[in-house]
Amino acid sequence: MDKELIQQIRDKARNLLKEGTVEGVIGYERASDDLTSRPLFAYSPSDTERLIFDETCAHNLVKYLLDKKGKKIAVVVKPCDSRAINLLLNEGQIERDNVFIIGVGCPGMVETNWNHKSETLQAKCRTCQLFKPVVYDFLAGGEIERQAEEETYSDITEEEAKSVATRREFWLEQFGRCIRCYACRQVCPGCYCPVCFAERLDPLWVGIRIAPEENDMWQTIRSFHLAGRCIGCNECERVCPVDIPLSLLNRKLEKDVKELFAFQAGLDPEEPPPFATFKKEEVMEFEK
Amino acid sequence: MNLFASKDDLIRWLGSLLKEHIVIAPVRVQEQTTFQPISRVEEVVFDFNNTALSPKGWFLPPTETLFSVQRDDGKVELVPTKVERDAVIFGLHPCDARGIALMDSPFLQEPSDALYRERRSRTALIGLACRQAQPECFCTSMGSAPDDPSNVDILLTEVEDDYIVQAVTEKGKALLPKGLAEYKGKVPAPPKLETVPTKEVISAMRELFNDPYWEQLADRCLHCNICAYVCPTCYCFDMRDYADKGKVERVRSWESCQSPGFSLTAGGYDPRTTKGERLRQRFYHKLFYFPEQFQDVACVGCGRCVRDCPVNIDIREVISNLKQVMEAKSGS
Amino acid sequence: MKSAYEPKVIGFLCNWCSYAGADMAGTSRMRYPQNIRIIRVPCSGRVDPLFVVKCFQRGADGVLVSGCHPGDCHYTEGNYYTRRRFALLREFLDYLGIAKERLRVEWVSASEGQKFAELLSDFTAELAGLGPRSKI
Numbered sequence: 196m197d198k199e200l201i202q203q204i205r206d207k208a209r210n211l212l213k214e215g216t217v218e219g220v221i222g223y224e225r226a227s228d229d230l231t232s233r234p235l236f237a238y239s240p241s242d243t244e245r246l247i248f249d250e251t252c253a254h255n256l257v258k259y260l261l262d263k264k265g266k267k268i269a270v271v272v273k274p275c276d277s278r279a280i281n282l283l284l285n286e287g288q289i290e291r292d293n294v295f296i297i298g299v300g301c302p303g304m305v306e307t308n309w310n311h312k313s314e315t316l317q318a319k320c321r322t323c324q325l326f327k328p329v330v331y332d333f334l335a336g337g338e339i340e341r342q343a344e345e346e347t348y349s350d351i352t353e354e355e356a357k358s359v360a361t362r363r364e365f366w367l368e369q370f371g372r373c374i375r376c377y378a379c380r381q382v383c384p385g386c387y388c389p390v391c392f393a394e395r396l397d398p399l400w401v402g403i404r405i406a407p408e409e410n411d412m413w414q415t416i417r418s419f420h421l422a423g424r425c426i427g428c429n430e431c432e433r434v435c436p437v438d439i440p441l442s443l444l445n446r447k448l449e450k451d452v453k454e455l456f457a458f459q460a461g462l463d464p465e466e467p468p469p470f471a472t473f474k475k476e477e478v479m480e481f482e483k
Numbered sequence: 484m485n486l487f488a489s490k491d492d493l494i495r496w497l498g499s500l501l502k503e504h505i506v507i508a509p510v511r512v513q514e515q516t517t518f519q520p521i522s523r524v525e526e527v528v529f530d531f532n533n534t535a536l537s538p539k540g541w542f543l544p545p546t547e548t549l550f551s552v553q554r555d556d557g558k559v560e561l562v563p564t565k566v567e568r569d570a571v572i573f574g575l576h577p578c579d580a581r582g583i584a585l586m587d588s589p590f591l592q593e594p595s596d597a598l599y600r601e602r603r604s605r606t607a608l609i610g611l612a613c614r615q616a617q618p619e620c621f622c623t624s625m626g627s628a629p630d631d632p633s634n635v636d637i638l639l640t641e642v643e644d645d646y647i648v649q650a651v652t653e654k655g656k657a658l659l660p661k662g663l664a665e666y667k668g669k670v671p672a673p674p675k676l677e678t679v680p681t682k683e684v685i686s687a688m689r690e691l692f693n694d695p696y697w698e699q700l701a702d703r704c705l706h707c708n709i710c711a712y713v714c715p716t717c718y719c720f721d722m723r724d725y726a727d728k729g730k731v732e733r734v735r736s737w738e739s740c741q742s743p744g745f746s747l748t749a750g751g752y753d754p755r756t757t758k759g760e761r762l763r764q765r766f767y768h769k770l771f772y773f774p775e776q777f778q779d780v781a782c783v784g785c786g787r788c789v790r791d792c793p794v795n796i797d798i799r800e801v802i803s804n805l806k807q808v809m810e811a812k813s814g815s
Numbered sequence: 816m817k818s819a820y821e822p823k824v825i826g827f828l829c830n831w832c833s834y835a836g837a838d839m840a841g842t843s844r845m846r847y848p849q850n851i852r853i854i855r856v857p858c859s860g861r862v863d864p865l866f867v868v869k870c871f872q873r874g875a876d877g878v879l880v881s882g883c884h885p886g887d888c889h890y891t892e893g894n895y896y897t898r899r900r901f902a903l904l905r906e907f908l909d910y911l912g913i914a915k916e917r918l919r920v921e922w923v924s925a926s927e928g929q930k931f932a933e934l935l936s937d938f939t940a941e942l943a944g945l946g947p948r949s950k951i
Contacts, residue, residue: 226795228618233795234703254794262758283515292818309790320773355823355910363912372512374536374545377742382793394744400865402560403547403723403736415911419864420930422903434793436709437535438513451906456899473895475885479902481920 200299200336201248204271207297207333208243211269217295221259222271223252228310234259246271248335251312253304255279255428258384260289269295271335273304275319277328278426278461279384285464286424288387298331300339302402318442319429322346329462348450354443366411372437373410379431379441380417385424393417423452423469426461455479486648486659487666490529493639493646496660497524497573504607505570506698509534513699518572527573529641532617533785537715538572539577539586545712545737549598549722564598570606571658578622578785580610580634583713589718604697610635616674619786621799624681628675640670675786679799680806681770681780687809688771688801690736696751698759700801703794704741706761710788710796711739716769716781719745740764766801820878822942824851824935827866829859831896832883832924839928847932848939851879856941858882860893864904867918871908877917877942879935884922913948916941 208220224235224245236259237243248271256270257279272280277298283289297371303320306313322345327338350436350456354362377393380386393413400416402409418425425445432441452458456469488496500506501524508527509516516528525586530700550563554658560751571651614622615631622628632638640647648668650656710767711717724731738745741761745751755761773781782798789797828834832848834855840847856862859882880901882894901920909915919938923931 216857227789227797227800228795231795236699236702242922258705262702298866309792309795359912360949362910366911373709374712374737376708376712376739378709378793380704381705383706390744394742400869402725402734403546403721403738404734405736408872411911412868414906415868416865419907420870420902422907433708434705434707436713436791438515447910448903448907451903455659455902455906468899470896473892473899475895477898479898479920481902481905482898482922 197248197336200382203298203335204248205243205246207335208237208246208269209240211242211295212237215425217267217269219263219266220246220269220271220297221256221263222246223248223254223256224295226309230310230312231307231413240252244327248299250302250305251307251428253307253317253433255382255430257283258330258382258430260294261384261387264289265293267293267295267462269385271297271299272327272331273299273301274325275301275323275426275428277325277330279332279428279431281464282424282426285461285466287467291464296328296331296333298328298334300327300334301325301338302339302341308463317429317433319427325404330464337426345447350443351447354447355453367407369439370410370414371407373405373414373439374437375405375410375413376436378434378436382430382434383421384430386417392420414441414444418448421445422448423456424435424460425449443472485666485670486650486663487645488639488648488663489645492660492663494524497527499660500571500573500658503569505568506573507538507570507575518804519574529574529611531574531577532615533620533787533790534674535773536713537582537785538575539579539582539715539718540624541570541572541606541722542583542586542590542599543718543737547598549612549735550691551733553611554729563729566598566601566605568605570602571609573609574604574611575608575635576613576785577610577627577629577631577634577638578620578625578783579715580608581622581625581627581631581783582785583608584634585716585773585777585779585781585783586718588773588779602739607637607658609655609658610634610638612638612640613674614641617786617790620676620783620784620790621679621786623676624679624799625780625782625784629676630670642668642671676784677799679784679802681802683783684802684805684809685770685774685780691805691808691814692763692767694808696804697763698757700796700804701762704758704762704796705794706741706743706758708737708739708741709791709792709793710765711741712737713791713800714785715783715785715787716773740768762796766798770802817867819945820946822850822939822945822947823874824879824927824939825870825875826851826853826875826879827856827862828853828879828923829861829882829889830855831889832887833881833931835857835925836881836923836927837932838924839842841928843928845928845932847926849937849946850939850942856940857932858890858893859897861892862897864899864900867901867904869909871913871917873949874948876945876951877919877938879919879921879938881888881919881921881923881931884924887924914945914948916945917948 211217220237223232226233255276303316401413458469510526516531517535552704553560590596632651636650636652720735722735746755756801769781870878888894905915
């Protein structure tokens with residue numbers, strides 16, 4: 196644990212609350228296992244003593260800004276999480292003036308479960324090219340220097356090389372395990388529809404059966420709704436209680452959006468997302 | 484009287500049970516252990532911590548058709564789903580067995596749930612005492628124990644690589660193979676567990692309903708359904724009729740009070756709209772409404788919600804916090 | 816020649832061009848396979864990927880999304896969005912195991928009755944060749 200970094204976060208958070216710049220600070224505190232971490236909502240200067248930051252702080256706290264609309268809130272963001280801020284700004288969900296961003300340079304997060312902390316970096320961190328947040332008001336701990344592997348999408352191309360029938364079988368097996376707890380949706384900063392298509396009764400897009408054909412519908416549309424919007428925090432995969440490899444869906448879309456539309460979500464709060472714009476002269480594969 | 488079975492005896496016995504029964508046992512699926520009907524004894528995992536999902540799914544499946552409607556010659560007939568075969572659940576820990584016993588209260592109270600009742604009466608439970616406790620375990624604070632035989636038909640306790648066999652009910656006795664020797668040795672002591680002040684808090688729950696604690700706690704809650712779906716005692720469901728190409732089915736699926744829209748009524752009114760109200764419902768159902776109605780706390784201390792909550796809402800911590808809130812109130 | 820398998824096709828046709836094109840094929844008495852069920856939409860841009868996925872879930876063998884040629888949209892630019900959206904969806908469905916040949920996106924104008932008839936014959940034959948989708 197980087198004590199100096201934590202002290203900077205605490206000092207900043209305490210001052211923001213003392214001065215009344217914000218109503219609350221969303222950060223991380225130690226979890227009940229005394230090993231990993233969990234989100235902390237600090238409303239008083241004394242709460243800020245509980246703030247921490249280390250390699251277990253995987254949660255993307257930007258999601259919570261959607262619950263606190265209209266309030267002035269400070270939030271601790273890692274580089275990957277910061278892209279979610281740009282996403283929400285781009286889509287008009289939050290106001291920049293209402294958010295104070297305490298950025299942190301990120302050494303990469305390790306795989307954790309309650310009471311378990313591994314030495315292994317999360318897959319998304321191994322290829323992360325962001326060493327500091329893309330947007331912040333205060334950068335705690337300064338920039339971090341580290342090595343990152345190149346994102347080659349090798350697991351995706353491996354899937355793509357298989358036959359359509361093999362892929363169908365694979366995904367039905369994966370979706371067959373889904374218990375439709377909707378944790379993937381609930382944790383996602385890009386999922387904020389007032390009424391999710393999965394909860395609409397008329398027309399009934401997804402039935403209540405927790406069965407492969409309905410789960411397939413759910414997961415296909417959920418991930419496609421995030422096409423060009425997923426910022427790659429991979430929280431959905433992390434929280435999935437039945438270990439469905441959701442990153443294989445999100446990163447496939449990320450890869451194709453990059454190739455087809457040269458776009459990556461959350462890097463720029465102004466650039467229009469790929470489905471809200473077009474180029475008259477572009478030619479798609481099916482037109483050739 | 485305790486009996487003795489070697490591991491080989493046990494495997495042979497399970498094999499013979501498979502001939503007449505559906506056997507549901509812990510198996511490995513990817514990296515997880517979970518209860519599933521098995522086709523071969525080799526699939527069974529004997530050494531496991533609490534499974535990913537509890538065995539409640541056998542009695543209340545994630546999805547099931549309650550009945551279908553068939554139309555024939557102008558006649559309309561309701562065809563209920565039938566339970567085809569007797570079943571055995573092998574290897575449930577005492578906490579999971581207590582979970583099933585607790586579900587009996589709402590489901591078997593008259594008018595009872597026909598499918599649940601049928602499955603329950605045709606299923607035998609073979610329990611496996613816990614020789615080790617996990618850090619998330621707290622069954623002794625919730626009316627059970629790692630070696631609690633009270634909710635199973637047969638309880639097995641592992642000693643070295645073999646098993647002490649305790650036939651708890653007549654149903655259990657009838658299932659046992661003939662010729663097991665008596666076990667005269669000592670039964671190993673169960674592991675010790677951390678305790679939670681459940682009793683004190685239950686008695687004060689009525690006073691804590693409007694406490695700001697719930698909104699604070701709910702700040703970090705994501706309102707996914709993980710806690711409810713991994714819980715051995717959460718039994719809420721949703722039902723809908725499916726009509727497709729002339730066939731009509733009534734389907735029941737798991738639902739949870741954490742879902743947005745769970746308590747939405749026709750006409751658009753929702754009595755639980757805030758995050759705090761929804762999260763409070765979970766703990767009130769477990770620690771107040773259920774005990775009021777059926778005496779017992781609707782938690783068995785298996786620790787699955789503690790283990791799986793993505794934001795670490797730890798029911799033991801909630802209970803301890805409530806105790807502090809309660810003491811602060813009575814102190815002031 | 817009648818193929819061994821008769822695929823089910825759902826077609827989303829825009830009101831201004833493709834639906835009129837299909838109408839043209841009909842009124843000109845052109846022959847085309849009867850495997851298609853047509854759903855008229857105001858613009859191909861109205862077609863939510865959800866509609867297409869739902870068709871496949873409910874057992875369609877193929878889906879056709881058809882609108883005005885780029886530049887000719889009645890609403891000026893609706894079909895440009897359609898083009899992007901379905902270019903990606905085709906790749907994604909293919910990845911999930913629904914061959915991209917099963918989702919066709921075609922530009923058919925009101926005067927292209929012949930094109931519509933030919934395209935349907937071609938699509939139906941291709942789907943028949945692929946055979947029924949594996950049931951879930």
